[in-house]
Amino acid sequence: MILQVEGVGKRFGGLQALSDVTFDLPEGQILGLIGPNGAGKTTLFNCISGVYEPTDGRVTFRGEDVTGSKPYLMARRGMARTHQIVRPLNELSVRENVIVGACFGRENHRLPAAGDIADEVLEFVRLADRSDQLAGSLNVGQKKRLEMARALAARPYLLLLDEVLAGLNPSEIVMMVEIVKRIRTERNVTIIMIEHVMHAVMNVSDRLLVLDYGRQIAEGTPEEVANNEKVIEAYLGDPKLAERLMTG
Amino acid sequence: MSTVRKYLGLIVTIGVLLMLVAWPAITGKDITRETTFTILLSVALASSLNILLGYTGYVSFGHVVFFGLGGYVGFYLMSAQGMSLWISMLAGGVSAGVLAFLLGKAILRLRGGYFALATIGINEAMRAFINNFEPFGGPTGMTLNFSVYRDYGGAGQALWLSYYVLAALTFIVLIVSYLVRTSKFGLGLLAIREDEDAAEVMGVNAPNVKTWAYVLSAIIPGMLGVLFFFKNGSIEPAPAFRLHFSIEMIVMVMLGGQGTVLGPILGAYGYQSLRGFLLTSPIFKDIQLAVAGVLLLVIVLFVPAGVVGWLRQRVPVLRRALQ
Amino acid sequence: MQISFDLIIASLIDGLLLGFVYGIAAMGLTLIWGVMNVINLAHGPIIALGMFSLYFIFDLFGLNPYVALLLVAILGLLLGVLIYFVAVHRVIDAPHLSTLLATFSINMIIIGLGTAAFSASPRNVDFSLGSLSLGPVTLLGTRLVAAVLAVAVTGGLYLFLYRTRPGRYIRAVANNRDAAELMGVPSAQILALSFGLGTMLAAIAGGLIATFFPFTILAGGVYELKSFVIGVLGGLGNPVGALLGGLILGMLEGIIPAFMPTTWVPVLEFLLFVLILLVRPQGLFGARK
Numbered sequence: 001m002i003l004q005v006e007g008v009g010k011r012f013g014g015l016q017a018l019s020d021v022t023f024d025l026p027e028g029q030i031l032g033l034i035g036p037n038g039a040g041k042t043t044l045f046n047c048i049s050g051v052y053e054p055t056d057g058r059v060t061f062r063g064e065d066v067t068g069s070k071p072y073l074m075a076r077r078g079m080a081r082t083h084q085i086v087r088p089l090n091e092l093s094v095r096e097n098v099i100v101g102a103c104f105g106r107e108n109h110r111l112p113a114a115g116d117i118a119d120e121v122l123e124f125v126r127l128a129d130r131s132d133q134l135a136g137s138l139n140v141g142q143k144k145r146l147e148m149a150r151a152l153a154a155r156p157y158l159l160l161l162d163e164v165l166a167g168l169n170p171s172e173i174v175m176m177v178e179i180v181k182r183i184r185t186e187r188n189v190t191i192i193m194i195e196h197v198m199h200a201v202m203n204v205s206d207r208l209l210v211l212d213y214g215r216q217i218a219e220g221t222p223e224e225v226a227n228n229e230k231v232i233e234a235y236l237g238d239p240k241l242a243e244r245l246m247t248g
Numbered sequence: 249m250s251t252v253r254k255y256l257g258l259i260v261t262i263g264v265l266l267m268l269v270a271w272p273a274i275t276g277k278d279i280t281r282e283t284t285f286t287i288l289l290s291v292a293l294a295s296s297l298n299i300l301l302g303y304t305g306y307v308s309f310g311h312v313v314f315f316g317l318g319g320y321v322g323f324y325l326m327s328a329q330g331m332s333l334w335i336s337m338l339a340g341g342v343s344a345g346v347l348a349f350l351l352g353k354a355i356l357r358l359r360g361g362y363f364a365l366a367t368i369g370i371n372e373a374m375r376a377f378i379n380n381f382e383p384f385g386g387p388t389g390m391t392l393n394f395s396v397y398r399d400y401g402g403a404g405q406a407l408w409l410s411y412y413v414l415a416a417l418t419f420i421v422l423i424v425s426y427l428v429r430t431s432k433f434g435l436g437l438l439a440i441r442e443d444e445d446a447a448e449v450m451g452v453n454a455p456n457v458k459t460w461a462y463v464l465s466a467i468i469p470g471m472l473g474v475l476f477f478f479k480n481g482s483i484e485p486a487p488a489f490r491l492h493f494s495i496e497m498i499v500m501v502m503l504g505g506q507g508t509v510l511g512p513i514l515g516a517y518g519y520q521s522l523r524g525f526l527l528t529s530p531i532f533k534d535i536q537l538a539v540a541g542v543l544l545l546v547i548v549l550f551v552p553a554g555v556v557g558w559l560r561q562r563v564p565v566l567r568r569a570l571q
Numbered sequence: 572m573q574i575s576f577d578l579i580i581a582s583l584i585d586g587l588l589l590g591f592v593y594g595i596a597a598m599g600l601t602l603i604w605g606v607m608n609v610i611n612l613a614h615g616p617i618i619a620l621g622m623f624s625l626y627f628i629f630d631l632f633g634l635n636p637y638v639a640l641l642l643v644a645i646l647g648l649l650l651g652v653l654i655y656f657v658a659v660h661r662v663i664d665a666p667h668l669s670t671l672l673a674t675f676s677i678n679m680i681i682i683g684l685g686t687a688a689f690s691a692s693p694r695n696v697d698f699s700l701g702s703l704s705l706g707p708v709t710l711l712g713t714r715l716v717a718a719v720l721a722v723a724v725t726g727g728l729y730l731f732l733y734r735t736r737p738g739r740y741i742r743a744v745a746n747n748r749d750a751a752e753l754m755g756v757p758s759a760q761i762l763a764l765s766f767g768l769g770t771m772l773a774a775i776a777g778g779l780i781a782t783f784f785p786f787t788i789l790a791g792g793v794y795e796l797k798s799f800v801i802g803v804l805g806g807l808g809n810p811v812g813a814l815l816g817g818l819i820l821g822m823l824e825g826i827i828p829a830f831m832p833t834t835w836v837p838v839l840e841f842l843l844f845v846l847i848l849l850v851r852p853q854g855l856f857g858a859r860k
Binding site for chain 1: 431435436438439441442445447448449450452453454507
């Protein structure tokens, strides 16, 4: 198991944003994390990646208890993530953004080696022609790919993708899904992805985890989850849901 | 050729500074030396501050506290313990660095305006404390016995010596500033400046990196404090911890271009020349502060990237030369 | 050392009364911070302008200082609106450094022009309301009136913020500017008004202080620093916290000299300031968010 999450919960003052989430993630899988808005998906990412300290439970990454660790230590241990709302380092160039990922990520590279990695990763996410542009000047789709490139440059074992498809046009979605698939096959990276574009997440994921109001309501293969009654209820009780989900 | 291209930014910076430094040495005039001393002091202080302000994005309004504390520690060693200028400068730098390290651990947690306010508070607390601290002479401060200068070839020689030491320190600051700007450490600082949370997620150990930037930006001001008050012959709390001086440093960094190596040099030169002009001009003499205020406002409102930043944006060809 | 109990009570009350005025000054600073996240570094010079305005209105027109204070308040409001549109509006969304420097440039302009116009020799508002003796304690009339006015101003500010439409707009903008704009609040005007109210409070504080102490154009600096301390003590952005913070600071200034030399007061004040920033940045009374 690359990641074990046991009974993780997070409370903000009086609000229980997340409670009792438990799952194991074997190496090499893609886990889709779905659920309505406000279900606690990003909160779960924050608890896993060290941005928040969980109020309850335990997170184990590659056999090490990392509950409440700092985000920069998690990056060093080989966990990388993207942000739902993109956070480019605006006044730095695209290439410099990716170099930051390579320099301070798992492999802790020096600048010249990090530069080579950045060039390779930018090629991979098809941003190489934008290398010297300021990151702030990219459009949303390009910024999403920049987030991806920064995360990949860290050479992570586990990649947390937070809605990398949101706000993209159909052709960009196809490109991004392709990239996600290639990450697994070519780079041997385990992935958890939060996604609202259902047909894409159904298509890509090995397993799905469904959150609703901070609780884990279902887990299983895409087919199992799509036919799960609780899940259908959570998604406004749409009886045709399963069909829609599978066909997109 | 490619080496020249690679280090063009540094070469231009050093070239500009060399011209500044050489001018009094060539003319040999005291008045030129004094003018240049003020400018170089500003360059060195502004460039030190730039490591924190320009690279890391933390606004230290009370940066003069390091100049003042270093100055006091060094001055005490010279006047009361009979130590040499060199040892005292070292001690001044070390004490400023240690203070920055301790402060860094505490107040660098604060963001934006809160950090700026805390630095003001630290400076004012330190000034008020020194005002009460009898070993450092309390409110009247300390003076150097004139005979101290004899070890440095007499008072006249000591002034030239101070000048060359300052020039050397300024070179060191600029080289450090350049090395930081082009290093992995510097990249981490820039990442923090742009988005500290995102930088942490990418693996930048922000608490540590910020603290070291703070320490780096404090050491040279501490040494400069010793040198300045050695040349001055006396030290008092008010000029040592003058908040206004802190803000002038920020203005110089902004004027030249924050986050660039060359910017603080041009900014300090521009600011001090302007100030000199205003002070001696019959029209502006009485309202020099107001004129400087109007200029600052114009820069903040219309040229926030400073001269170097503006040139880099407008003339991309110059990017390599202006760093 | 024998400490006289009466003396402590006397200086405590003296400090407390002064604290009301500190509170008004800090309220001006904290209001601007709370609404638009700007630290107004022109706060001190504006306090000084309040002093000078009161002095000139009193001296040239012979108006009663408290009537003059009304004019000072109006001038302070107008000046603030002007400063907002000239210096702050353009950089309101820029990083902190921009607004800090923009307001500092106003500081330089006021001090520069003020020094040229008023010279550096101290002025004095020659006005007295006598004093009131309660047992061992003697209260100066001007301080008593100032304290009462400070409470009235605070009450007025609250009525304005909670009972009038512009006041509600200010609170809406302070709470969430984007949302307020979406609901049709004219945010530029509201921000300008808030800035004006902040400087108005500073000018009123200056006018009141002018009835106690001699002053120069530089005299506001000390109260600016005190306003920072008080603002943080009461929670930046919290007007009532500012008044309470002012009282606390006033009392500390009254009590501390009974136990150690007066010159230690600023050391303790600023250490307290930094300490509170570190352990309770939301202030002793918790800031409204």
